[in-house]
Amino acid sequence: MDGETVVALATPPGESGIAVVRISGPRAVDIIEGMSPGASGWKSHETHLSRLESINGEILDEALAICMLAPNSYTGEDVVEISCHGSMHLTGAIIEDIILRGAEPAGQGEFTKRAYLNGRMDLIQAEAVADLISSETKLQSRVALAHLKGSLSRKVGEIEIGLLGQLALVEVSIDFSEEDIETWSAEKLTGISVETRGKIAGLLESEMVGRKLRQGIRITILGPRNAGKSSLYNALIGEERAIVSEIPGTTRDVLRERIHIGGLTYYLEDTAGIAETGCEIEARGISMGMEAARGADIVLFVLDGSHKARDEEEDELRNISVVDHIVVLNKSDLGLTESTSEVAERFGEADVIAVSATGGEGLTDLRNAIFGRTVGGDISRLGSERIALNARQSTALKDVSASLERMEKEIARKAGPEIVSMELREAIDACGKVTGRAVSQDLLETIFSRFCIGK
Numbered sequence: 001m002d003g004e005t006v007v008a009l010a011t012p013p014g015e016s017g018i019a020v021v022r023i024s025g026p027r028a029v030d031i032i033e034g035m036s037p038g039a040s041g042w043k044s045h046e047t048h049l050s051r052l053e054s055i056n057g058e059i060l061d062e063a064l065a066i067c068m069l070a071p072n073s074y075t076g077e078d079v080v081e082i083s084c085h086g087s088m089h090l091t092g093a094i095i096e097d098i099i100l101r102g103a104e105p106a107g108q109g110e111f112t113k114r115a116y117l118n119g120r121m122d123l124i125q126a127e128a129v130a131d132l133i134s135s136e137t138k139l140q141s142r143v144a145l146a147h148l149k150g151s152l153s154r155k156v157g158e159i160e161i162g163l164l165g166q167l168a169l170v171e172v173s174i175d176f177s178e179e180d181i182e183t184w185s186a187e188k189l190t191g192i193s194v195e196t197r198g199k200i201a202g203l204l205e206s207e208m209v210g211r212k213l214r215q216g217i218r219i220t221i222l223g224p225r226n227a228g229k230s231s232l233y234n235a236l237i238g239e240e241r242a243i244v245s246e247i248p249g250t251t252r253d254v255l256r257e258r259i260h261i262g263g264l265t266y267y268l269e270d271t272a273g274i275a276e277t278g279c280e281i282e283a284r285g286i287s288m289g290m291e292a293a294r295g296a297d298i299v300l301f302v303l304d305g306s307h308k309a310r311d312e313e314e315d316e317l318r319n320i321s322v323v324d325h326i327v328v329l330n331k332s333d334l335g336l337t338e339s340t341s342e343v344a345e346r347f348g349e350a351d352v353i354a355v356s357a358t359g360g361e362g363l364t365d366l367r368n369a370i371f372g373r374t375v376g377g378d379i380s381r382l383g384s385e386r387i388a389l390n391a392r393q394s395t396a397l398k399d400v401s402a403s404l405e406r407m408e409k410e411i412a413r414k415a416g417p418e419i420v421s422m423e424l425r426e427a428i429d430a431c432g433k434v435t436g437r438a439v440s441q442d443l444l445e446t447i448f449s450r451f452c453i454g455k
C-alpha cells in the first residue's frame with residue numbers, strides 16, 4: 001500500500017445507467033484536478049457536474065464528481081468518486097487515464113482495508129462490509145448491518161474495558177507492593193471473570209448460526225425409488241429441474257440447487273432412489289447419494305406414504321449415519337397407509353411430515369420444520385441481541401475465555417498480582433484480536449493514569 005493512490009470501479013462491470021469510479025489516496029485530488037481543472041478548489045462532499053478530460057486532452061465523459069477529503073471519507077484518506085455513464089468502454093478509459101496519472105489499480109477489498117488501517121472501522125465492521133455485499137437475503141443483510149453498526153464491537157469493547165479496569169487495579173498493587181496497599185480483590189476479580197466468560201459463552205452460542213447464515217445449509221433428499229424425491233425437489237425449488245417419471249430409478253446423478261427459506265440459504269440435493277440394483281450406473285448414483293447424505297446438515301428421508309415401504313429399504317435409510325433428519329411421508333393426496341406418529345416411532349422420534357409434492361399440501365410445514373431444525377428458533381433475535389459470529393471472531397473470543405479461566409486458577413492458587421496481571425493482559429490482548437485492535441501501550445497508560453492513587 002505505502003500510501004499510494006488506488007483506483008477501481010466500485011459498481012459491477014457491465015452496462016448500467018451510472019457507474020462509479022473510486023479513487024483513494026494522497027494523489028486523488030491532484031488526479032481529479034488534472035481531469036477537471038478547478039476541482040482542487042471544490043469543497044469536501046460537494047457534488048460537481050464536470051467534463052472529464054483525458055491526459056491527451058480528449059473529452060472522456062460529462063460526469064458527477066465528488067471529493068471527500070481526509071479524514072472524513074470511507075477510507076479515511078482523500079477520496080474522489082466519479083459517477084460516470086455506465087459503459088464498460090467508458091469506465092475502462094477513465095480508469096486507464098487515472099492510472100496514467102499515477103494511481104495504482106486497487107486490490108481486493110483495498111478500500112475497506114484502508115478504512116480499517118486508518119481506524120475508520122474495526123475488523124468486525126470490515127468483515128461485516130464483505131458480508132453485506134455478499135448477502136442474498138434480508139436476514140443476512142440485517143445481521144451484517146448490525147455488525148457494521150458495531151453491535152459485536154460494542155459488546156467486546158465492554159468486556160475489554162471491564163477487564164482493563166481490573167488490570168489497572170492489579171498492576172497498581174504491583175507498583176505499590178511495598179506500601180502494603182491492597183487495591184484488588186481476588187474474590188471480586190474472580191466474580192468478574194466468571195461473569196465475563198458467561199457473556200462470551202452467550203456470544204459463542206451463535207457461532208453455528210453464523211456459519212449457517214454465511215455458508216448455507218446442505219439438505220439431501222434420500223429415499224426409495226419412486227417415493228417422489230425429484231417431485232419434492234422441484235416443488236421446493238419452485239421449478240421443474242429434475243426429471244420426474246413413474247419409472248423407478250429415474251434419477252441417477254446428485255442434483256444440487258440453491259433455495260432460500262426464511263432468509264437462510266440452503267443447498268438442496270436430489271439423489272438416486274435407494275434399491276437393490278444390478279445396474280452399475282444406478283448403483284454408482286445410489287452410493288453418491290448416500291455419500292452426499294452423510295455430509296449433509298439435514299437429510300430428508302422421503303417415503304411414499306401411500307404404500308407401505310419395504311422393510312429392507314427403510315432399514316437401509318435408518319442405518320445411514322446422518323447429522324439430522326426429517327422424515328417426509330409423500331403422496332398424502334393418495335391417502336396415508338400409516339399415521340405420522342407410527343412412522344416417527346420407527347425413525348427414532350424424528351419429525352415426520354406428511355406432504356404432497358405434486359399437490360403442494362404440507363410443504364409449508366416442511367419448510368418450517370427445516371428452518372426450525374437449522375436455527376432452533378433463535379433466528380428472530382439475530383442481529384439484535386444475538387450476534388452471528390464468524391470463525392475468526394469465535395476463535396479469538398475462545399482465547400479470551402481460556403486466558404480468564406487460567407487467571408481464575410492462578411487466583412485460586414493464591415498467585416501474586418504479577419501472575420494474575422499476566423493472564424489478564426493475555427485476555428485483553430485476545431479481545432483486541434476480536435476487533436483487530438491490539439491494545440497498545442499508550443492506551444494502557446491512558447487508562448492507568450486515571451486510576452493513579454497517592455494523590
Ligand SMILES: Nc1nc2c(ncn2[C@@H]2O[C@H](COP(=O)(O)OP(=O)(O)OP(=O)(O)O)[C@@H](O)[C@H]2O)c(=O)[nH]1
Nearest residue numbers: 225226227228229230231245249250251273357358
Ligand atoms: N399422487 C402423487 N404422486 C406423486 C407425488 N409425488 C410424486 N408422485 C409421482 O410419483 C412418481 C415418481 O416421482 P419422482 O419424483 O420421479 O420419484 P423419485 O423418488 O425421484 O424417483 P427415482 O428418481 O426413480 O428414485 C411420478 O409418477 C410422480 O408423478 C405426490 O405427492 N402425489
Ligand SMILES: [Mg+2]
Nearest residue numbers: 229230250251
Ligand atoms: Mg428422482
